[in-house]
Amino acid sequence: MTHAEHPVLATEGLTIRFGGHVAVNDVTCAFHRGTLTAIVGPNGAGKTTYFNLISGQLKATGGRVFVNGEDVTRFPAPRRTERGIGRAFQLTNLFPNLSVLENVRLAVQARSAHGFSLFSMASRHVELIEQAEHVLARVGLLDRAGAVAATLSHGNKRKLEVGMMLALERDILMFDEPTAGMSVDEAPVILDLIRQIKADTSKTILLVEHKMDVIRSLADRIIVLHNGYLVADGAPEEVMSSPIVQEAYLGTGVADHV
Ligand SMILES: Nc1ncnc2c1ncn2[C@@H]1O[C@H](COP(=O)(O)OP(=O)(O)OP(=O)(O)O)[C@@H](O)[C@H]1O
Numbered sequence: 001m002t003h004a005e006h007p008v009l010a011t012e013g014l015t016i017r018f019g020g021h022v023a024v025n026d027v028t029c030a031f032h033r034g035t036l037t038a039i040v041g042p043n044g045a046g047k048t049t050y051f052n053l054i055s056g057q058l059k060a061t062g063g064r065v066f067v068n069g070e071d072v073t074r075f076p077a078p079r080r081t082e083r084g085i086g087r088a089f090q091l092t093n094l095f096p097n098l099s100v101l102e103n104v105r106l107a108v109q110a111r112s113a114h115g116f117s118l119f120s121m122a123s124r125h126v127e128l129i130e131q132a133e134h135v136l137a138r139v140g141l142l143d144r145a146g147a148v149a150a151t152l153s154h155g156n157k158r159k160l161e162v163g164m165m166l167a168l169e170r171d172i173l174m175f176d177e178p179t180a181g182m183s184v185d186e187a188p189v190i191l192d193l194i195r196q197i198k199a200d201t202s203k204t205i206l207l208v209e210h211k212m213d214v215i216r217s218l219a220d221r222i223i224v225l226h227n228g229y230l231v232a233d234g235a236p237e238e239v240m241s242s243p244i245v246q247e248a249y250l251g252t253g254v255a256d257h258v
Contacts, residue, residue, distance in 0.1 A: 006066070006068050006069030007030035007031055007032050007066075008031055008032060008033050008067070008068060008084070008171060008172060008204040009030070009031040009054065009065075009066070009067055009085075009172050009204060009206075010028075010029065010030040010031065010065070010066040011027055011028060011029050011050075011053070011054065011063065011064070011065050011066075012028050012063055012064045012065075012066070013026050013027070013028055013062060013063035013064070014026070014027045014028070014050070014053055014054075014060055014062075014063035014064070014065065015027070015060060015061050015062040015063045016049060016053055016058060016059075016060055016061045017061045022228050023046045023049040023228050024046045024049050024050050024053060024225075024228050025046075025227070025228035025229050026062075026063065026229070027046075027050060027063070027225070027228075027229070027230045028063075028230070029223060029230060029233065031172075031204050031206060032204065033171075033201065033202060033203070033204050034201035034202070034203070034204070035204060035205070035220045035221060036194075036198050036205040036206075036207060036218055036219055036220050036221075037205070037206050037207070037219065037220065037221045037222070037223060038207050038208075038209050038215045038218070038219035038221070038222045038223075038236070039051075039206060039207065039208045039209075039222075039223050039224075039225060040208075040209065040210070040215065040222055040223075040224055040225075041224055041225035041226050042226065045225040045226050045227065045228070046225045046227070046228040047176075047208045047225055048176055048208065049228075050225060051087070051174055051176055051206070051208060053065065054080075054085065054174065054206075055077055055080060055081075055085055055087045055174060056072075056075060056076055056077035056078075056079075056080040056085075057077055060073060065080075067080065067083045067084055067085065067172070068083070068084065070083065081168065081170065084170050084171040084172050085170060085172045085174070086165045086166075086168050086169075086170030086171075086172060086173050086174065087165060087173075087174040087176075088158075088161045088162045088164075088165040088173075088174070088175055088176070088178060093161060093164060094149045094157060094160060094161065094164070095149060096148070096149050096150035097148060097149070097150065098148070098149055099145065099146055099147060099148060099149065100136065100141055100144050100145050100146070100147050100148075100149055100152065100160055101129070101132055101133070101136065101145040101146065103149050103160060103163075103164060104132040104135050104136060104160070104163050104164055104167050105128050105129060105132040107132075107135075107163075107164040107165075107167035107168055108128050108131045108132050108135070108167045109128055110168065111167060111168050111169055112128070131167070132167065133145065135163045135166050135167045136163060138163070138166060138193060138196075139159040139160070139162055139163040139166070139189065139190075139193060140159060140189040141156060141159050141160060141163060144156060153186075154181045154182070155181065155182040155183055155186035155187075156186070158178065158179075158180075158181070158182060158186075158190070159186070159189065159190060162175075162178060162190060162193065166197075171202065171203060171204060172203075172204045172205075172206070173197060173203055173204070173205050173206070174205075174206045174207075175194065175205070175206070175207045175208065175209075176208045177208055177209060177210065178190050178191075178194065178207070178209075179191065179211070179214065191214060191217070191218070194207070194218060195217075195218065198218065207219070215236065216236060219236050220235075220236075221233070221234065221235060221236070221239075222234065222235075222236050222239040222240070223239075224239060224244070224245055226244075231244050231245075232244050232245050
């Protein structure tokens with residue numbers, strides 16, 4: 001197989017056991033450039049755990065993870081980031097005492113660490129700030145650039161997390177319920193941003209999401225996890241009308257919610 005034929009991201013038989021409980025069970029799935037895949041399933045289905053196994057926050061009990069055909073299963077999270085995996089964490093990755101701008105500048109700097117020398121530091125500093133400001137404009141936080149991160153509203157903290165992920169310029173972008181806890185006027189900023197990122201067809205986007213309207217408007221494909229198993233995979237309308245999904249959701253009374 002040539003390099004070009006590899007999916008950007010793939011999992012093969014990915015499994016994790018917590019004691020007797022198998023949270024992700026033998027999940028084989030491939031993700032391709034220029035696509036947005038929504039990962040849905042009832043509470044406790046294994047969605048976040050699947051993300052943690054892909055990004056390296058959790059170590060698999062079995063199975064493998066590939067990025068551009070390379071087996072990264074044994075790589076720790078930072079090395080997977082180097083290989084192209086970007087993830088917006090839920091409020092765990094911010095520097096609370098630094099300003100919004102400083103948070104993003106650090107992410108920009110982490111990306112462009114190569115070739116950073118004392119000699120060029122002053123001009124690089126201006127460039128890094130400009131890049132950070134550009135990211136803040138994209139996530140709608142430019143007017144809060146000077147604010148201390150800890151003082152932001154919940155919704156703005158979530159925007160900042162997305163900004164930090166964008167600043168790293170990875171090819172694979174993973175969003176875990178990006179608008180959870182956001183107000184009705186905050187959520188559209190993030191959804192429009194995901195739409196814009198998707199329009200840049202070089203990216204591969206994975207989105208864990210419960211809201212059906214968000215899934216309908218963004219996803220090219222839906223995969224469904226249930227009790228750790230991948231139980232459905234396909235085009236949104238096809239998956240939503242499949243008997244297994246109807247049964248899984250109708251049974252739990254969350255058909256319209258997913
Ligand atoms: N570190 C852990 N130790 C033990 N059990 C865990 C751990 N992480 C997750 N689990 C269990 O694995 C299962 C899957 O959890 P996970 O958070 O991945 O589900 P989810 O589909 O993301 O749910 P939600 O929609 O509620 O976020 C749950 O039963 C959960 O209790």
